[in-house]
Amino acid sequence: MALEHILLGMLRKPASGYDLKAEITGSVGHFWHAELSQIYPMLRRLERDGLLAVRTEPSDKGPPRKVYETTPAGRERLTTWLTGAPAFGTERLEWLAQVWFLDERPERALPFFRSLRADFARELASLEAIETYWKGADPSYPDVAGNADLFPQFTLALGLRKLKVIVDWCDECIARLEARHGKDDSR
Amino acid sequence: MALEHILLGMLRKPASGYDLKAEITGSVGHFWHAELSQIYPMLRRLERDGLLAVRTEPSDKGPPRKVYETTPAGRERLTTWLTGAPAFGTERLEWLAQVWFLDERPERALPFFRSLRADFARELASLEAIETYWKGADPSYPDVAGNADLFPQFTLALGLRKLKVIVDWCDECIARLEARHGKDDSR
DNA sequence: CGTAACATGTAATCGGTTACATGATTAC
DNA sequence: GTAATCATGTAACCGATTACATGTTACG
Numbered sequence: 001m002a003l004e005h006i007l008l009g010m011l012r013k014p015a016s017g018y019d020l021k022a023e024i025t026g027s028v029g030h031f032w033h034a035e036l037s038q039i040y041p042m043l044r045r046l047e048r049d050g051l052l053a054v055r056t057e058p059s060d061k062g063p064p065r066k067v068y069e070t071t072p073a074g075r076e077r078l079t080t081w082l083t084g085a086p087a088f089g090t091e092r093l094e095w096l097a098q099v100w101f102l103d104e105r106p107e108r109a110l111p112f113f114r115s116l117r118a119d120f121a122r123e124l125a126s127l128e129a130i131e132t133y134w135k136g137a138d139p140s141y142p143d144v145a146g147n148a149d150l151f152p153q154f155t156l157a158l159g160l161r162k163l164k165v166i167v168d169w170c171d172e173c174i175a176r177l178e179a180r181h182g183k184d185d186s187r
Numbered sequence: 188m189a190l191e192h193i194l195l196g197m198l199r200k201p202a203s204g205y206d207l208k209a210e211i212t213g214s215v216g217h218f219w220h221a222e223l224s225q226i227y228p229m230l231r232r233l234e235r236d237g238l239l240a241v242r243t244e245p246s247d248k249g250p251p252r253k254v255y256e257t258t259p260a261g262r263e264r265l266t267t268w269l270t271g272a273p274a275f276g277t278e279r280l281e282w283l284a285q286v287w288f289l290d291e292r293p294e295r296a297l298p299f300f301r302s303l304r305a306d307f308a309r310e311l312a313s314l315e316a317i318e319t320y321w322k323g324a325d326p327s328y329p330d331v332a333g334n335a336d337l338f339p340q341f342t343l344a345l346g347l348r349k350l351k352v353i354v355d356w357c358d359e360c361i362a363r364l365e366a367r368h369g370k371d372d373s374r
Numbered sequence: 375c376g377t378a379a380c381a382t383g384t385a386a387t388c389g390g391t392t393a394c395a396t397g398a399t400t401a402c
Numbered sequence: 403g404t405a406a407t408c409a410t411g412t413a414a415c416c417g418a419t420t421a422c423a424t425g426t427t428a429c430g
Contacts, residue, residue, distance in 0.1 A: 009284075248398065
């Protein structure tokens, strides 16, 4: 169960469930996602099992915050996950399944790929913004100094390259489809 | 729900549940996966809703086969899925999360990436084998004639490119890690 | 005065995995 | 005889999504 380990990893720096949701989307967000309704019960479970410690802090706004932090036992759990083999969750890409069956509706192909291209280009732009920020913060990028930033940066590099090939692939599919039946259709 | 639509798409040619499992792994297998225990109840449901037709055929081996086929209503369901917007299931890549937190166990980084590289290289090889087969069957590849093969071929092209960038990325990560602390470690 | 952000949760449901159950035929 | 392939299913469980429930503070 990966969410468990992601929380244990993130909570090496203390945070509340609410914080975590924002931190997840802002860091591992390009390859992971979690709702608050999933985070809260998991935090409780991890605390019950002694992998997290809690303290309650008053909040300026709204109800009191429950701030969690990884315990030594939690840290150990994290390292066993890291020591194990790479975990492949069988990838399921529904939009590729749609592409596969597009011969059933060939006239939908061009608008479909154009929409796909727009979506991935937007995602690519958001990763590029992160890269730009990173470059500004650390002038030696991509030769970062410490280990702490190295691995997140690795994942960013892969995200950028993958999105680039997807956008290029969309463009090529569009070009091939246009070549097949005159450039004037389905706009 | 994508499995539903995948079955409706595949069953434009009649097949049994058992057949389907093999057909899925052999075609859309590089981006989708389904177990028999998931397929059988889904077939029943789709048949109950009039989207599939069944007939029972005796089998040479084992119990009688239930052969399904998409009905006109099923075909309509398929096209509404294809007519809709591209469906993104939020991608969750656990192995990238492991990379993200590798600073907790830096000495595990090299073996981790080597294992990752081996896994993806194997996947890439299997897609390349499919491409080779395809080239042999249709000498005009990649300029296939009909629409029927065009879209599956598009998905194959993307799979190949994505896996290539992942393998290259692994190699670069390995090189950078080796450069960081002498080439002789953690073999 | 309403909306957004802060902050915590529960309940119902769904898609998917793992394990279990059954039994025939074929190849070694 | 025993393992693999053919062929069908059910049940328990788990991870994740969606919808619901509650209440405060700050901003325009």
